[in-house]
Amino acid sequence: MMQDFILQAGDLDLLVQAIRKEGFQVMGPVLRDKAITYDTVASAADLPQGWTDRQEKGCYRLERRDDDAYFGYAVGPHSWKKFLQLPRRQVWKARKDTNDIQVTEITEEPPRMAFLGVRSCELHAIAIQDRVFVDDQHSNENYAQRRSNLFIVAVNCTSAAATCFCTSMNAGPKVTLATDLAMTEVIDGDEHYFLIGSDSYRGSQVLRQLPVTPSGKRHEEAAARGVQNAVRQMEEGPRRFDSSDLKELLYRNYESASWDQVAERCLSCANCTMACPTCFCSTVEDTTDLSGDHAERWERWDSCFTADFSYVTGGPVRADTRSRYRQWMTHKLATWHDQFGSSGCVGCGRCITWCPVGIDLTEEVRNIRELEKPGPEQ
Amino acid sequence: MIPQMYRIEHRQEEYPGTFTLHLSPEQDDSDAFRPGQFNMLYAFGAGEVPISMSGPESRDGSLVHTIRTQGQVTAALERLRRGDQVGVRGPFGNGWPLEIAAGSDLVIIAGGLGLAPLRPVIYSVLRSGIQTSRVRLFYGARRPAERLFQSELERWMQALELVQSVDHAVDEWQGHIGVITDPLQAAEFDAARTVAFVCGPEIMMRFCIRTLRQAGVPESAIFLSMERNMKCATGHCGHCQWGPNFVCKDGPVFCYGDIRQWFNIRAL
Structure with missing residues (x-):
């Protein structure tokens, strides 16, 4: 059972430094290009203190908060997957001599990384990618190595963006999956502190280096109120929906008219798949240098929204946007259950915010449901 | 997962644009395969393609692959001759029951x-x-x-x-x-x-x-x-998805009774 302590907000940098001292490269939220993205964090001063994000369909704006919260935002365009499944990496190099080809695997010493500020939905997303890359029939060694040393500091959400729907996907906002440290930021009058607890031996080793004090009922109630605030925002918002029958709903509706309707707006741009914290598809690029004697293979993120993605002799299997959007959404919400035993969606809302034409997955689910009329052919 | 090198022992032209390569391993630890399984064949610098085994199950690790030239990689494989090398990853998939x-x-x-x-x-x-x-x-x-x-x-x-x-x-x-x-x-x-x-x-x-x-x-x-686009053959690249199935690891051979509902959906 996790015992909670109080870390004063002014001491947050001690946490960052304690983790760094354990030999981890700390990754966390930073302000970049008018968004809160994830990058290397050298000190608490790098964190987006006092900033929040306002999100809607196809809209993301940074705004000043009226307090000094460090984690007073929801999620940005990046997800942690970029550190675990690299957007682009060299897989092998090959060299051709007169009579022989030598292929050499590109290996790297995986960095010891700590993720600071992981949301509950993102913990679920990492767990989902673990099931794809580590727990499946074949293991992705590069991912597995990067993942195995990971130190996670999770932060409970105390407010939700308008695009958030983790409660509908049973993925938050309260952190329930295993972490090293979990904390809740509380700003209560003049007080600004973190309720923090360790969930692993490594976490407790870091925690004991910090000037923490035991928490009281008052602190725990304030933290719980914050999480409850995020729950209430989502439960009262327009994006709440019942996800319990999504697989059956989508399996029944491969020929729904809603796919034609969404295809009229969807640009097949692949933004949703890049922003999604669970989308895992990749492709490879094979090249040679001008001499023709040196070849390389690179792996990079790919998207089911491209024509190349499903190309077989004769043309792409999914030649139109209708079939590509259907593949993406049905995979995320339905076939994923049969493949990996859970939904592929954690309700983070990134696909809604970063869609340039404002397509909203929760609206599309509702549309499919509304258009479903059990006909005589069923 | 990097390819193991094989050498072309024999090359047979089936008819123009379609050819069969007989490959022998350059190392001893090649895996036995079952009929219906496939390998990823690598042509130096051009890339990989999934190609089924078309030869007998062998004890010495030799492989036979029959290939039709359709794209850049198969065209590069077509240019190879006896004594040339081909990279092989595999075997993948389930095979015929x-x-x-x-x-x-x-x-x-x-x-x-x-x-x-x-x-x-x-x-x-x-x-x-x-x-x-x-x-x-x-x-x-x-x-x-x-x-x-x-x-x-x-x-x-x-x-x-x-x-x-x-x-x-x-x-x-x-x-x-x-x-x-x-x-x-x-x-x-x-x-x-x-x-x-x-x-x-x-x-x-x-x-x-x-x-x-x-x-x-x-x-x-x-x-x-079944045939679908494949990049990794290990269920990670996502390309070969067909409904809930990954053709690379759940197939390529499927029992019709198991996949009837997917077989009849167009552009799945």
Whole structure:
């Protein structure tokens, strides 16, 4: 059972430094290009203190908060997957001599990384990618190595963006999956502190280096109120929906008219798949240098929204946007259950915010449901 | 996962644009494969393509692959000659359920290049690797000259019932003319004993399955091999998804009874 302590907000940098001292490269939220993205964090001063994000369909704006919260935002365009499944990496190099080809695997010493500020939905997303890359029939060694040393500091959400729907996907906002440290930021009058607890031996080793004090009922109630605030925002918002029958709903509706309707707006741009914290598809690029004697293979993120993605002799299997959007959404919400035993969606809302034409997955689910009329052919 | 190098021992032109490579491993630890499985073949600098094994199961790790030139990688493979090297990752996929074919009336239906992944099954039958009560091979191709393994087809006629059909015949052609479903439709089936292995273009498989079903062959006795884009062959790249299935690790051979609902959705 996790015992909670109080870390004063002014001491947050001690946490960052304690983790760094354990030999981890700390990754966390930073302000970049008018968004809160994830990058290397050298000190608490790098964190987006006092900033929040306002999100809607196809809209993301940074705004000043009226307090000094460090984690007073929801999620940005990046997800942690970029550190675990690299957007682009060299897989092998090959060299051709007169009579022989030598292929050499590109290996790297995986960095010891700590993720600071992981949301509950993102913990679920990492767990989902673990099931794809580590727990499946074949293991992705590069991912597995990067993942195995990971130190996670999770932060409970105390407010939700308008695009958030983790409660509908049973993925938050309260952190329930295993972490090293979990904390809740509380700003209560003049007080600004973190309720923090360790969930692993490594976490407790870091925690004991910090000037923490035991928490009281008052602190725990304030933290719980914050999480409850995020729950209430989502439960009262327009994006709440019942996800319990999504697989059956989508399996029944491969020929729904809603796919034609969404295809009229969807640009097949692949933004949703890049922003999604669970989308895992990749492709490879094979090249040679001008001499023709040196070849390389690179792996990079790919998207089911491209024509190349499903190309077989004769043309792409999914030649139109209708079939590509259907593949993406049905995979995320339905076939994923049969493949990996859970939904592929954690309700983070990134696909809604970063869609340039404002397509909203929760609206599309509702549309499919509304258009479903059990006909005589069923 | 990096490719292991193999050397081309023998290269056979089947007909223009289609060729068979006989490969021997440059190292000793190559894995045995099952008929119906595939390898990722790497042509230096050009890339990888998934290609089924078309040769017999071997103890010395040698491999046979029959390839049709369609894109950049297969074109690079076509340019290779005896003594050249090919990279191999594999074997991948599940293979044909030979144990289910044992004791059955086995019906092998191949369209065009689809005979390649079925040839190891035929070898297995001919060498009594599996005992069947009856074996028939229905083979459809565009033209008589565009049939794979032509000298072997002659020999197989002695050991199994071979029915051939081509879209465009020449004067000396003795077989059927038209789609392979015509002779299939005319054939008699002991529906309860029949097990069918089907590989070819999806449209051809669709009509063959319909014919088999009309003859009373149960869905659970029909097996087909699917083709989809593949990059990794290990279930990670996502390209070969077909409904809830990954063709690379759940297939490429599927029991029709298990995938009927997906087989009939267009652009899935």
